[in-house]
Amino acid sequence: NAGVTQTPKFRILKIGQSMTLQCTQDMNHNYMYWYRQDPGMGLKLIYYSVGAGITDKGEVPNGYNVSRSTTEDFPLRLELAAPSQTSVYFCASSRDRGRNEQYFGPGTRLTVT
Amino acid sequence: AQSVTQPDIHITVSEGASLELRCNYSYGATPYLFWYVQSPGQGLQLLLKYFSGDTLVQGIKGFEAEFKRSQSSFNLRKPSVHWSDAAEYFCAVGGGRGYSTLTFGKGTMLLVSP
Numbered sequence: 001n002a003g004v005t006q007t008p009k010f011r012i013l014k015i016g017q018s019m020t021l022q023c024t025q026d027m028n029h030n031y032m033y034w035y036r037q038d039p040g041m042g043l044k045l046i047y048y049s050v051g052a053g054i055t056d057k058g059e060v061p062n063g064y065n066v067s068r069s070t071t072e073d074f075p076l077r078l079e080l081a082a083p084s085q086t087s088v089y090f091c092a093s094s095r096d097r098g099r100n101e102q103y104f105g106p107g108t109r110l111t112v113t
Numbered sequence: 114a115q116s117v118t119q120p121d122i123h124i125t126v127s128e129g130a131s132l133e134l135r136c137n138y139s140y141g142a143t144p145y146l147f148w149y150v151q152s153p154g155q156g157l158q159l160l161l162k163y164f165s166g167d168t169l170v171q172g173i174k175g176f177e178a179e180f181k182r183s184q185s186s187f188n189l190r191k192p193s194v195h196w197s198d199a200a201e202y203f204c205a206v207g208g209g210r211g212y213s214t215l216t217f218g219k220g221t222m223l224l225v226s227p
Contacts, residue, residue: 004156031213040122042203042219043157050213058214090156098212099145099164104156 004105013081021076023091031094032074036087115140117218125224134189136204145207146187
C-alpha cells in the first residue's frame with residue numbers, strides 16, 4: 001500500500017491564482033482530513049470528510065474548498081491565493097473516528113507571493 | 114472546547130539521557146490522547162495512543178506515556194535518547210465533533226546533543 005499520497009510536493013503561486021492540492025489514500029478509509037501547519041502553531045484542521053459526498057468545516061476553512069466524490073480522493077481547492085495561505089498542507093486519513101489512528105501524507109509546501 | 118498545551122517549544126537532551134515531554138489537555142469527557150512524531154520534511158507518525166485502562170502506555174521506538182487524569186496530563190517519556198529521536202513531537206486530543214477530529218498541540222522540538 002502507498003498509504004496517503006499528496007501532489008505536488010512544492011508549489012509557488014502568485015496572489016490571486018487558484019490551485020488544487022491532490023490527496024489520495026489506498027487504505028479504504030472513511031475519514032479524511034486536511035490540515036495546515038505553520039511554524040510554531042501545530043496543525044490546524046481545515047476541512048474533513050466522514051465519507052464520500054460528506055464534508056465539513058474544520059477550524060480554519062476560510063479561503064478553501066473541498067469535495068469528496070470517491071472514498072480514495074479528497075482534493076483541497078484554493079480559489080484566490082493569498083500570502084496568508086503560505087503553509088505546509090497535510091492530508092490524513094483514518095478508518096473510522098475516535099480511537100483510530102490518522103495516517104498522514106508527506107505534505108505539500110505552498111508559497112504564495 | 115478541547116485544547117492541548119505543550120509548554121516546551123524546544124528541548125535539548127544529551128544522547129543517552131532520559132527524556133520527558135509535557136502535554137496538558139482540556140476536555141470535558143474522557144479524552145482520547147495521542148502522541149505523534151514528525152521528522153524534518155516528513156508527515157506525522159503515530160508513537161502511541163491512550164483510550165482507557167492501564168494509564169501507562171507503550172509505543173514504538175521505546176517511547177511510553179502516562180495518563181494522569183488528576184493533572185490532565187499525558188507526558189511522553191523515553192529512558193535513553195538516541196540521535197535519531199531528534200524531531201518535532203505533537204500531542205493531540207480526540208473527542209471533538211463526535212470524536213471525528215483531533216486537536217493538536219503546537220509541538221515540542223527535540224534536539225539531541227552528542
